Each structure stands twice: as C-alpha cells, then as structure tokens.
Amino acid sequence: MTSEAKEATIGKRSPSASAAMSLTFTTDLAAVREFVRRCAQEAGLAEARAIDLVLAVSEVAANTLRHAKSAGTLEIWHDANEIVCQIRDRGFITDPLAGQRQPDADASGGHGLWIVNQVCDLVEMRSDESGTTIKLHMALHSS
C-alpha cells in the first residue's frame, strides 16, 4: 500500500458508523480500560474479544504515557461490522515495523505493540514529527 492510499484509509469512517465516543487521558489507564470495556459492550463485542481490545488499547495508551509526554486522545466508534479505537498523541514512533516481530518472552521491552498486532484484526499506524495516530480495528462478528 502506498503512503497516500494509507492516508486515505486512515481518515475514512463508514457512513453508518456510530458517533465517536472520546476520552482524553494522561496517566489514568484504568479509566481508559473502563471506557473501552463500556464501548465494547455497547457495540456488542463478544466478551473474549472485549478482553483483547482492552489489552490492545491499554498497551497503546501505556506507550503514550511512556513516550509522548503529553495527553493522548482515544476515540471509539463502531458500525454494523467492526469497532474501531483510535489513539492519538504527540509521540513519534521511529520504527515503521514496530510490533511486527515477536520479541523473546524474556525481552525487556517491545511486547506492547506485538500484542496489539496479535489481537486486533487490523492495525493502522501513522507517525511523524507532529504525532502518532494508531487505529485498532476489531470485527464485531468473527467469521
């Protein structure tokens, strides 16, 4: 996918999508997780997948806390097919392949984005000097 095509995808939201619920966070990750749990339940996401989504969003939000040095915003919406969580912060992820390789179990870091990529159906990441946007997609009904 060219970077132009990816940019187009990242801005797109299906016309039938619900209004986005939004939360600004700094250090209260428990509140972030509770927010994701509530939105997942409203969207009708199965319990086991909701656990995965909470795990993924919490890892991304922890990265914000670790690297961005400013508040992050979380937006969640869903349509008939999927729930989407978008996390934005002022941090810059320099490694375009972050989260694509499995770290050793005993590695001292790098598990966060790996986990995110394992549990989500699609992960979109865009990062430059102005900040990072990560969009996590999860299908509401597993095929």
Added chain:
Amino acid sequence: MTVTARESAGEPYTLVVVAGEADITNRDDLRGVLDAEVTQRPTTLILELSRLRFMDSSALHVILQANRALDRQGGVMALVAPQEAVAKMLKLTTADRLIPVFPSVAEATGG
C-alpha cells in the same frame, strides 16, 4: 493494585497475592515487593493472581525480571489462577513457557 506477601510458616514457599489492575503506572510498587521477596532467597515464590483483573506488558516485565533473579539464585517462581485477561497476556508473550502456571496454590506446591 494491592500486593500482599505472606511467608508461610513451616512451608518452603513464599506467597505473594497480587490483586486489582497492574500496569505501567503502578509496576514500581509490584517491583518493590517482588525485589524484597527475592532478596529473602525463597525456594519457591508463588504469585497468586486470582483477583488480578488486568496486567499489561510493563507489569509482566517486572515479574519476568524477578523470575530471572530468582532463577539465578536457584529458586523457582510459579503463577497461580490467572484470570482470562492475564492468562491471555502470558500466552501472547509466551511468558507461560518461562514460568509455570497452576490452577491452585496446592498444585503449585505439589500438595
């Protein structure tokens, strides 16, 4: 998150009960307790997780570090009764292959 350590009388193990939600914001508390216990050189250090609702990868790293330190001095760690979210984290990171997981404290102590 609450962390409670109990030295068992007469039994060759130490039990640490971790409850609540463990993440990057409170992992230093977890590290403090685990480091202190490792210093006591227990034969077996059991982390009882049945009331731990959530654990992120930062908290897991603290547990893995303690496991390494314990291993170097000849001790072993065991995890007991992780809930679904915690079990998922252990599986995704393959940490469950480094540290044995048991359904109960009795099974972890071989009793």
